[in-house]
Amino acid sequence: MSKWPDWLPLKAALTDSSVYGAPQISNVVMLNTNENPFPLPAQVVDQISEAVRQTAVDLNRYPDRDAIALRTALAKYISKDVNGISIDNIWAANGSNEILQQLFLAYASGVCLGFTPSYSVHPLIAKITGANWVAAALDNNFNLNIDLLASLINKENPSLIFITTPNNPTGGVVKYELLEKIASLVVGRKTLLVIDEAYAEFSTEKSAVNLISKYPQVVVVRTMSKAFAFAGARLGYLVADKTVVDGLKVVRLPYHLSSLTQAAALVALENAKIMQSEITEIVKSRQVVKDGLEKLGLKVIDSGANFLFFTGFKGSSEQLWQQLLDQQLLVRDVGYAGYLRVSIGTESENQKFLQSIKLILG
Ligand SMILES: Cc1ncc(COP(=O)(O)O)c(C=O)c1O
Known part of the structure; x- marks a missing residue:
């Protein structure tokens, strides 16, 4: 028997869901x-408090819809890993979960491909947004099998492919060279290869952001929740080709990122070194x-x-x-x-x- 009352028009695809x-x-x-x-260093707490105080004066106004100052600061932060990244290559939202949701809203059609075990929110958002999720198993050592992936790409013709590195929950890292091989598999297809790098700063592996200029179908999702110790602020971001960012602007809700979040994250980025100490x-x-x-x-x-x-x-x-x-x-x-x-x-x-x-x- 369904736990939902008959009068609730919950979508049929969601009636067997539980709250994540x-x-x-x-x-x-x-x-x-x-x-x-x-916890955040005291001096950063002070600066954030001051920035929030100043921002509060203008809370009668909507925030900067395109988060220009914040995205400029994120581009600068990412530029330590790769050349040629500008504000046009960056998008920001309320946590990388919202970035992932926006990717599904804008780009998921037909099958979306992922691995298991991996970050369970990928299939969850697929379900919520009505995408068809297909997961390939990692091998016995929790490594990714590129032959299996290649055959699945041919069979399923996915719109989105998700790879998490370092992977959650296993912690395993996919080598940059392997990611490049996978990127080459999607060339000529109507497919984005989404690399979820939520934990990138804890790893010594080269970031997939270095693939974007050669492979514009590579999309890298990052967050300030982990390495920046900023989970409560909810700030995730994406690094990608400009056209990928433009597509996300179509699906984002107007003014999705509050002035307070933008102000606080800007201070955190200005203090990146201390925040990541x-x-x-x-x-x-x-x-x-x-x-x-x-x-x-x-x-x-x-x-x-x-x-x-x-x-x-x-x-x-x-x-x-x-x-x-x-x-x-x-x-x-x-x-x-x-x-x-x-x-x-x-x-x-x-x-x-x-x-x-x-x-x-x-
Ligand atoms: C792989 C991965 N991606 C994304 C996220 C979401 O992070 P947030 O929404 O806090 O940016 C997490 C959180 O644990 C994660 O493990």
Whole structure:
């Protein structure tokens, strides 16, 4: 029986859906949503407060619809990785999830192709926007098989292909050279290759933004939620050929990005170095946590992100997830049997995690 009343005209494709979202529980150590555990530096908090105060005076007016100042600053930030990027190549929205939604709204028709396990919001937005999602399995080591992908591209003729690198939940990184091979597969097709680089700054791999000038069908999705420790502000962005950005402007809601968000993100970008000063610490801690888990006999997938995917424990993921929660530690059960994902926290949070799991596994 449907949980929805008969009078509710919920779309048929959505009646079996549940609300997406990791649990938000207070008074626990939150290692479940890959946030950056470090609060903003005090001097940036002060500058953001001042920028918000100044912006508040003009809140009777709609925001800059095209977020010119912010996109200019994002272009400058991305220019450290690649030459030739200007404001025309950048789009910004409320988190990279909204960027992903806009990509589906503008460009999804027929089949959209992705991998599993990967970021579950890609198929979710496909469903919400009425796209037909087809997922290929990663291999036993969670690597991408290009032959499988090539045959699926030929068979399905997808409008959008999604690759997440570093991948969520596995942490695995797709080599730049492989991405270039995949980009060459879509040349001559009516297809965009979307590279979700939400965790790029935690990896040493060359960014796919370097492919855009040669392969205009490559679209790179980024976020300030992770490396910038700015998840609460909701600022995601896209780097792509100008025409891809122009297409997104057709589907974006008017004034989608508030003046307050634009002002705060601009300050964060001006302070990019300070905002990202904890990346080295997080990458170091990632190794400490990996070593700690391996010492307990667990298998941990190599990660280029701010989280680890691990297996090799007795009992189910649900059991270990609950046992950790009983110790006030919230990790993520992504529904992949036998595995759990843990975000890298502060040093004391990581130690608490390692001590608790040691205790539980005996
Ligand atoms: C791979 C990936 N892409 C996109 C996002 C969305 O990030 P946001 O909407 O905060 O920018 C996440 C969040 O966890 C993610 O893991």
